Structure formats: structure tokens, C-alpha cells
Amino acid sequence: METIHIYHTNDVHSHFENWPRIQQFLSQKNAMHQEEGEDVFLFDIGDFIDRWHPYTEATKGQGNITLLNECEFTAVTIGNNEGVNLPYENLNHLYDEAEFDVLVANLHKNKEEYPSWIKPYNIYHTKKGTRIGVIGLTAPFVQLYELLGWNLTEPLSELKKWLNSLKDDADVIILLSHLGLHEDEQIAVEFPDIDVILGAHTHHILEEGKQIGNTLLGAAGKYGYFVGHITLSLDEQKAIKSKSAILYDVKELPLVPNEQEQIDAYLKKGKELLNQKVTSLIKQMPNDPFQETELSLFLCKALREWCSADCAMINAGLLLGPLAGDVTDYDLLTICPHPINPCVVELTGKELFEILRESKDEGIHHKHIKGLGFRGTILGVFVYDRISFQGNTIFVDGSELNYEKTYTLALPDMFTFGHFFKEVLPYKQKKYFLPEFLRDILKWKLQRDL
Template identity: 55%
Template sequence: MSEIIHLYHTNDVHSHFENWPRIAHFLQKRKNLHQETGEEILLLDIGDHVDRWHPYTEGTLGKGNVSLLNESGYQYVTIGNNEGITLPNEVLSTLYDQAEFKVLVANLYNKKRIRPKWALPYFIHTTNHGTRIALIGVTAYFHKFYENLGWYLNEPFAELQKQLKAIHNQADFVVVLSHLGIHDDERMAAEFPEVDVILGAHTHHILHQGKMVGNSLLCGAGKYGQFVGHVEIELDANQTIIHKKAQLYDTNELEEAPNEDQWVENVRNAGEKELEDVIAILPEPIENDWFQPSPLPKLLCESLKEWTNADCAFLNAGLLLEALSRGPVTKGDIHRTCPHPINPCVTELNGAELKEVILQSRDEEWPHIQLKGLGFRGTIMGMMVYEGIDFVENDEGLIKKVMINGNELQADQTYKLAIPDMFTFGRFFPQIKRTEAKEYFMPEFLRDLLAWKLGKE
């Protein structure tokens, strides 16, 4: 007698709860349908469900996300970099205390090389027909960031090889919950043909019918809950896979959940209520402008330099989404103004390198660039704001000298430059990306520095 098993998966929701009521409603209906026909159903999330840009996630430090997964009947999840490196160690250590699902993340350990009690490397799920499904979770290899937060992250392919050996002959087929990205998923399929299904995440890739690479079916459901993934696996009487297929359901085309708009508003209100603590009282508003010098970006840049004890600092005004009004300023106000999970970073450069970076930062096109990813949760870059950096121009308006704290920049001197960590990634500043001399300040976000500065002053 053959058996049909259904895997429903989400990934990279990033606390975009506007689609969640519909997803939960859809999954409940599917669960009822498959149970009526005697077919096995597994619900899985492949990481980055948590994202601290949303007040509900910020206010509950991710435990609200865990509650939503519980309520929707998820059985297995892995963590993404947003769970792993945007939460302090003590917060991640207790994040899943009330989880009613299993957390699979094979390559995460504490500093003593002991796996945390809430994380399993794999789990063997046995269906009602006796089929054994090995589920293994691995997460993206941001090892330096994990180490800064008191964790140890093993290289995921080495860990996967170890876990595949551990489950040898224990399972009828293997599913990997992979928060590694599409390119690593393709490599995984090529190097480990014993993996039957790879449920992917991290790079937000969309595979409408999946993608076969060797023996492995690769899957990916985009981001923000725009899609729900579905893998259907058919086995023969010997528990051997005879057919597997993937598809995506567009949440825009799913049946509306009852009162979904009200639910979304209620979740936001619940988060904002958790962020009502007052951190400062302003005698005057602090204005913000993305294209003209204004006091709020200047204040944030001052706090960045001061907090990190750097020689100089710069950041983009687009990091601040609103001004701050006169009167009480709450945690929620700061969060709404600066929602990004972006950490301070200090890089060491010699004077020649620093001058090159500073001059690159003055590109006239940058303020209007639309920016996505790298932790940025705003819309455009905005003008650059400097602290400890001044310019002496000639009569034609060209830069004649770069001054650091009132002294002319010296080409052979070493300087500490403080920046938002997103400038160390991507293609912004090749010189910064190449240098090894970088220190990331974690778990503080830029908004924590702004709150510290306001409270202090």
C-alpha cells in the first residue's frame, strides 16, 4: 500500500504578520483535509520568522512569534540569522521555552561546544504508516557574529555530513531544513545525494515547482509570507519514494481569514503596548531630514562615535524614518524611528584608506538610492552624516583636505572609523569589506545607542 506525505513550509516571514492570519487559516484547512484522508502532514518553518523591525517582535523579543507558530500547529522549525544574531544570548537561550514544536539546528553550540538544550541536530519523525523521516536543520554560517554573542557555530556542511552519518539506516528518507541560501542548497544536493528534499530559505528564492538537482528536490517560498510551500511525497509499500513534487500557494489568492485586518492591528497594538517605557523627555522636537543637514541624524552619529570610542564616524540619514516629537519619548518611538537590526561596527584603516572611503561616501547619487536588505528596514539611503570628519574646500568647491577631529588626515596614521554594520557588506565600500580589522558591537542596535544618548543628555 502506498503512502502520501505532505510537507507545508514557510520561510523568511521576517515578522510580516499581514499575511499570517491567512497562512494560519489555510494550514488549518489543509491539516483537516489530509487528516480526513489519512495522509501525513508536517508543518515546518525554515527560519527568520523573527524580525525585530515589528513592534510585536521587539516588544516580546521574539516570544510572540513562537506563540504564533504554536497556535498554527507547526511541528519543526530551524533558526535563521535573525533569530541567531539579532537577539542577545540570554534571549535566544530562552526564546523557545514555551515552544510546542521541535527546533532543529545542528550546527549551533554554546562556547563550551555543547549544543543548547532547546536545539536538536535532527529528529526522526515516524508516520502513522511507520515511515521514518529524518529531519535535519542547519543555519547560515555567520560564525563571527555568533561568537560575539557567546555561541559557537560549526561549518554547516561539516555538520551535515556528521549528522547524515548519525542517521544512517535510521530513516527511509531525509529532509533538510536549510537556512543557507539557494547556492549552498545546490551544493548540498550535489555533495549529499542521500538528501531527498531541501526546504530552503535565507536568499528569499522562489521555486514554484521546486528544482531537481540530482536526487534532491530543492524548495523555496520567497519571503514575508507571500507564499506557502507544499511538497507532496508518495512512497510505495517498501517506504521507497516513487514520486515527489513541489508547489507554492500565493497568499494573495488564498481565502481570507476571519477578521484578518483586525488581527493584524491587534498584534501591532500589543507590541506597541510592550514598548511604552519612557526613556527621555524632550523640551523641543528633534527634526529629521534625509536630504538636508538635520539634528536627529547628527545626534545618532555622535552617539555612534562616542559609544564605540572611535576617532570618527559616518552614517546615512535614511536610517532614521521619523523625527522625535516634543515631550516623552518611549521605546516604541525610538523603535519606530530606527527599526533596523543593524549593529555598530568599528573598522581600522590607515589614512590613505580612510580618505578613499570618505570620498566614496560623498557620491552625489547615494542619497536617492533605494536600499533593501543588509538589515536596512527603511526605503532610501539619505545623505551622509559625519562626526569627527570635516572638509576643507578650494574656491571651486573641490575637497582640498580631510580633517579628523580638527587635524589634517595623515596617510600613514591608523584611524578607527565607526559605521553601521551594513557598510561592511555588499558593494558599498570595497576597502572596508576587504579589511580584517573590524569589530562588531553586539547585541546593541543603532537605536540602542540613540536611546542611550537621549537618556544621558
């Protein structure tokens, strides 16, 4: 019998507070299995980087690649935080120093050509000659990738295209899937030749995996809270005789010597690199999630001006702190850590009225938000530029709202992903502005106007 060990992480999102224990654990397990003559493979399933963390922001993710190198990862696939939250050149050079493979079958430089740093799949050989075929797929945010200059193809079509080659070249087939649990379950049914699917994107936890037909699904949640471990046992004919999956809870792993010093060092290094002065303020610009402030209005105006829209609105909860004195890039990241882009929607006056009416609902202001790129906690009140209210009458740029007229509204892209203003926004065409985040727009206006 041959035993193969596969360790996997996903959706770490630059939560380096868990990384020292993960690194120590993987290093020890790797050494132990190698000593026993068993093969070990390490995979990350995407969203390892997240630009909320100063070290990631300052190095545009290349600092994260160093961490993966130190752990001797075998291969990774990319998530949307690598794919659509970095400008083209930053992603194109993110893996320049990588000592592992980057496997993404559905990301192309142009219609058909892969960038030099990507392979659709790769074949790995164990000491006993077993061929492990590994293919990667990432979530199909097609429009956003195109705006950045990439070509993203439909993942299941790519899987179907490459699977015959994989079946010919490999004894075991593994999919690194940054697609989400629902898609992984669908793939397990439609593509029974895949032996293992390592999942991500929806932050799901499969404590002992999930068996669907011939396929074992594994997933390790988010933020480095868990490390996954798949064990495969094969007979002399290279046929899989057993598969098992477990998760290790990272907080229960042994403490690392000088652990807190390591965690603090990532923050300190990032802060030093981002200590670049943007502007100096004569007086403080406060923030308050539950009322309009000079700072929230300033950001709202910046958004409208950047997008050349008729009007704009943002939620005050986007700003997590005030600005005062000398303002640095680190300060802007601290108060606006979200990977949220500007967006413009074209609306009739009646549609704009419906959105504004809903935005005034106090219930939504206290809503706790997770995901959608939001890195704060609470939505907060809405702040408007070139929109005003007098009793029951709404004015846009000083003129009464006309139900028949067409208006362009600038807003954070998080409101366009189907969770808010569901009666209107899901059905409207949106224009996204990439690669700039809201903090980049804030920096632009601070440097221009102050």
C-alpha cells in the same frame, strides 16, 4: 501507496499581515489530510522573527513562537534574525514555550554541547511507520555568533557528520536549510541521499521546486507571500516513487473573518508593551535623508562615543522619522527599526580618505537599499562626527587628515558586508558591537544627555 504532505514557510520576518491567512490555510489543510488518513508535517526554515515589528520587539520574539504553536508546526530551524539579532539570554529562552522541535546541527552552547532547546536532527514516524529524518542548518555568521557567546560550526561538516546516522535511522531525509539557494544546490550535488531540501535566507522562490539529481528543492520566498507544499508518494517498501512541489500565493487564499482586526491587534499589543518613556524633548528633532539634521548628527555622535572611535559616519536614511515631546521605546523602534549593530574599522588616513570621497558621491545618496539589516528605503546623505571638510582638505578631530596615520572609524555594520566601499572595507578587520542595535545606542545617549 503512502502520501506524505509537507508544508513550509521561511523568511516571514514578522510580516504578520499575511499570517491570518497562512494560519487558516494550514489549519484547513492539516484537518483535510488527517481526515483522509495522510500524514502532514509543518516546517519553518528560519527568520520567522524580525525585530522591526513592535510585537516581536516587545516580546523579544516569544510572541512569534505562540503563533507557530497555534499552527501546530512540527519543527523549525533558526535564521540569522533569531540567531544574531537577539542577545544570548533572549535566544536561549526564545523557545521555552515551543510545542515543536528546534533543529540546528551547527549551533552549540560551547565547543561541542548543544543548548537544551536544540536537536541536530529528529526522526518522525508516519501512521504507516515510515521514518522521516529531519536535520537543520543555519547560515554561518561565525564571528557574530561568537560575539554573542555561541559557537557556530561549519554547516556542511555537521551535515556530513550526522548524515550516516540519518541514513541508518530514516527512510526519508529532509534538510531545513537557512543557508541560501547556492549552498542548497551544492548540497544537492554533494549529498544525494537527501531527498528534500527546504530552503531560505536568500528569499528565493521555487514555484514548482527544483530537482537536482535525487534531491527536490523547495523555497517560499519571503514575508509570508507564499506557503510551500511538498508531496511525497512512497511504495510499500518505503521507497519514494514521486515528489512534487508547489507554492500557494497567500494573497489568493480566502479572506479570514476579522482579518484586519487580527493584524492590527499585533501592532496594538506591541505598541502598548513598548510605551515606555525614554525622555522628553523640549523641541522637535527633525529628520531628512538628504541633509544633516540635529537628530542624524546626534545618532552619529552616539555611535562614535559608544565605540570610543576617533570619528564616525552614518547615512541619514537610517532615521525614518523625527522625534518630539515624550519619546518612548515605540518611537525609537519606529524611526530606527533596523537590526544594525555598531562597528569599528581601523584605517590608514589614505584609506579613510577613499571612503570619505566615495561617501560624497551624490549617486550613492539616492541608492535604494534592500537587505543588510536596512529596513528603510533610501540610503541618504552621509553625516559625520569629528570629520569636517574645507574645500579639498579633510580634518579629523580638528587636525588635517594624515595619510600615514591610523584612525578608527565607527559606522553601521551594513557598510562592512561587501556592498559598499569595496576598494577598502572588505579587506579590513572589523570590530562588531553586539547585541546593541543603533536604536539602543540612540536611547543610551538620549537618556544620558537630554
